[in-house]
Amino acid sequence: MPLFLFKRFLQALLVLIGVSFSTFIVAHMTGDPVELMARENATLEDKQALREFLGLDRPLAEQYLSFVGKALQGDLGYSFVQQAPVTQLIAERLPATLLLAAAGFVLALLISVPLGIIIALKRNTVWDVVVTALAMIGQAAPGFWIGLMLVVLFAVELKLLPVSGYGGPLYLVLPAITLALQSAARLTRLVRASMLEVLNADYIRTARSKGLRERTILFIHAFRGAMIPVVTMAGLELAELVSGAFITETIFAWPGVGRLAVNAVYQRDFPLIQGVVLMAAAFFVIINFLVDVLYVVIDPRVKLK
Amino acid sequence: MTVPVADRPASRPFAVRRFFARHTIGLIGLTILLCAVSAALFAPWIAPHPPSAVNLMARLAPPAWVEGGSMTHLLGTDNLGRDILSRVIYGAQVSLSVGAGAVVLGAIIGSSVGLLAGYFGGWVDAVLSFLINVQLSFPFTLLAIFLLASFGGGFVSVVVVVALATWVNYARVVRGQVMSVTNQDYVEAARTVGVPTLRILRHYILPNILSPIIVVASFSMAQAILTEAALSFLGVGVGGTQPSWGMMLNDGRNYLQNAWWMTAMPGIATALTVLAGNLCGDWLQDRTDPRLRK
Numbered sequence: 118m119p120l121f122l123f124k125r126f127l128q129a130l131l132v133l134i135g136v137s138f139s140t141f142i143v144a145h146m147t148g149d150p151v152e153l154m155a156r157e158n159a160t161l162e163d164k165q166a167l168r169e170f171l172g173l174d175r176p177l178a179e180q181y182l183s184f185v186g187k188a189l190q191g192d193l194g195y196s197f198v199q200q201a202p203v204t205q206l207i208a209e210r211l212p213a214t215l216l217l218a219a220a221g222f223v224l225a226l227l228i229s230v231p232l233g234i235i236i237a238l239k240r241n242t243v244w245d246v247v248v249t250a251l252a253m254i255g256q257a258a259p260g261f262w263i264g265l266m267l268v269v270l271f272a273v274e275l276k277l278l279p280v281s282g283y284g285g286p287l288y289l290v291l292p293a294i295t296l297a298l299q300s301a302a303r304l305t306r307l308v309r310a311s312m313l314e315v316l317n318a319d320y321i322r323t324a325r326s327k328g329l330r331e332r333t334i335l336f337i338h339a340f341r342g343a344m345i346p347v348v349t350m351a352g353l354e355l356a357e358l359v360s361g362a363f364i365t366e367t368i369f370a371w372p373g374v375g376r377l378a379v380n381a382v383y384q385r386d387f388p389l390i391q392g393v394v395l396m397a398a399a400f401f402v403i404i405n406f407l408v409d410v411l412y413v414v415i416d417p418r419v420k421l422k
Numbered sequence: 423m424t425v426p427v428a429d430r431p432a433s434r435p436f437a438v439r440r441f442f443a444r445h446t447i448g449l450i451g452l453t454i455l456l457c458a459v460s461a462a463l464f465a466p467w468i469a470p471h472p473p474s475a476v477n478l479m480a481r482l483a484p485p486a487w488v489e490g491g492s493m494t495h496l497l498g499t500d501n502l503g504r505d506i507l508s509r510v511i512y513g514a515q516v517s518l519s520v521g522a523g524a525v526v527l528g529a530i531i532g533s534s535v536g537l538l539a540g541y542f543g544g545w546v547d548a549v550l551s552f553l554i555n556v557q558l559s560f561p562f563t564l565l566a567i568f569l570l571a572s573f574g575g576g577f578v579s580v581v582v583v584v585a586l587a588t589w590v591n592y593a594r595v596v597r598g599q600v601m602s603v604t605n606q607d608y609v610e611a612a613r614t615v616g617v618p619t620l621r622i623l624r625h626y627i628l629p630n631i632l633s634p635i636i637v638v639a640s641f642s643m644a645q646a647i648l649t650e651a652a653l654s655f656l657g658v659g660v661g662g663t664q665p666s667w668g669m670m671l672n673d674g675r676n677y678l679q680n681a682w683w684m685t686a687m688p689g690i691a692t693a694l695t696v697l698a699g700n701l702c703g704d705w706l707q708d709r710t711d712p713r714l715r716k
Contacts, residue, residue, distance in 0.1 A: 135553075
């Protein structure tokens with residue numbers, strides 16, 4: 118088992134190097150930040166001096182190594198547009214993003230796990246058909262569109278909740294629901310499928326023939342088995358929520374990393390974009406690694422490999 | 423000779439009903455898809471108004487069934503008095519062509535990568551799998567906006583970016599499938615008698631992985647349409663004067679307070695088309711994966 122985890126750890130590390138390298142290359146392919154930063158009347162000499170000051174005249178490999186070296190020390194560079202260190206900018210916005218992601222994630226699990234189990238137990242009934250259909254529609258509709266429609270209903274028509282912004286708990290409700298519905302739509306169908314598969318497994322039949330109570334079978338035996346694929350998917354969803362809430366944050370004017378990143382793209386703030394992409398990818402890789410660790414804990418079969 | 427009751431051919435109405443019962447999902451998906459494709463192809467003949475015809479006298483008119491609406495503009499008008507129904511119909515052109523383009527490009531890149539990784543294994547597989555993992559770890563939406571904002575939008579850029587988002591879907595499925603096919607005796611036999619590698623890949627392996635590719639393609643088309651809508655919504659889409667659903671959603675955003683239909687209609691069109699792609703994918707998967715066949 119330690120070998121399995123060690124291998125996964127090395128893999129995660131390699132992926133992070135790959136991500137940082139491609140981010141670096143893309144950022145450098147997409148234009149000269151000096152052209153954007155320099156004033157209109159800057160001379161060629163001025164620009165050259167600026168380039169040297171920023172270290173943009175050094176060989177690409179050297180620039181990359183220095184970027185990685187600094188990143189490891191928590192220095193992701195300096196945003197010329199915002200006149201502040203990238204790490205500081207991200208750190209300021211991270212709490213809002215984590216709050217939103219956590220709220221969305223918990224809500225998504227609270228919706229999808231019970232709902233998935235119920236419709237698995239009542240399969241082929243009206244409940245099953247209705248919930249599955251709703252989940253499919255939820256998967257098909259653009260998440261941000263669902264968010265906008267929620268705004269129309271709850272903020273504009275019913276005037277129950279604020280349209281957008283950041284403040285008291287009321288401001289959290291609509292963005293969190295918007296994020297949660299997208300995840301819940303995907304997870305509900307997975308919980309259902311996984312539960313159905315487990316209920317047909319031999320060990321459940323054994324438990325039944327031993328005469329165990331149905332409740333014990335469902336909640337102790339079946340639930341644990343059914344949660345194995347769900348944990349993987351939930352991990353991916355969480356990573357997606359932390360790193361992928363760009364549009365939701367934008368439409369609700371939520372002051373998180375996502376909105377910071379979208380604005381950075383429009384302003385061509387390369388160091389900032391690079392920092393956010395790297396951070397989001399790191400989150401993704403770390404969460405995936407933690408899911409692998411969790412796997413070993415909940416699925417005894419993995420230990421054998 | 424008496425025919426046993428069970429073997430007698432089912433009566434016609436029963437056979438029809440059984441056909442519909444078995445293929446409900448596929449039929450719904452295909453019907454919606456067919457509607458969307460017809461809307462895109464025959465837009466100039468179906469649309470009641472030209473999509474960009476501005477009518478300042480009829481700004482923000484509500485849909486026909488809402489108080490104040492009229493049959494002239496069935497789904498209402500936008501902030502410039504343009505007919506929303508006509509724009510939704512024309513919008514299908516952008517969404518479906520981006521979807522189709524991205525599916526073709528993504529399938530070519532992804533299947534090639536999967537084919538190479540699965541067939542050769544070893545270090546080729548290690549390198550390509552690594553690429554797949556790196557791609558999967560990127561916050562893709564951000565990368566897409568970034569690329570489009572830097573290199574400029576337009577149809578080709580959007581198709582390329584969306585294909586970059588979806589090629590891994592094919593690569594992963596094809597890789598797994600090729601691995602299991604490559605160990606079959608007939609492939610081993612072909613290799614032993616000296617059939618060239620390229621020929622083995624094309625004639626012995628590709629036919630076996632076509633159906634999973636088609637399944638992935640229909641899910642990926644749905645994903646491509648969603649991605650295009652998100653990109654256009656953020657203002658880095660296909661652009662130009664051609665209306666697209668994502669662009670209409672972006673226009674509608676500023677009029678949520680007094681004209682919800684500007685946002686609702688293109689969203690419903692997007693959701694239905696994506697739903698159709700997903701339904702077709704589910705249906706094809708049930709049909710082609712023998713493990714799932716009941």
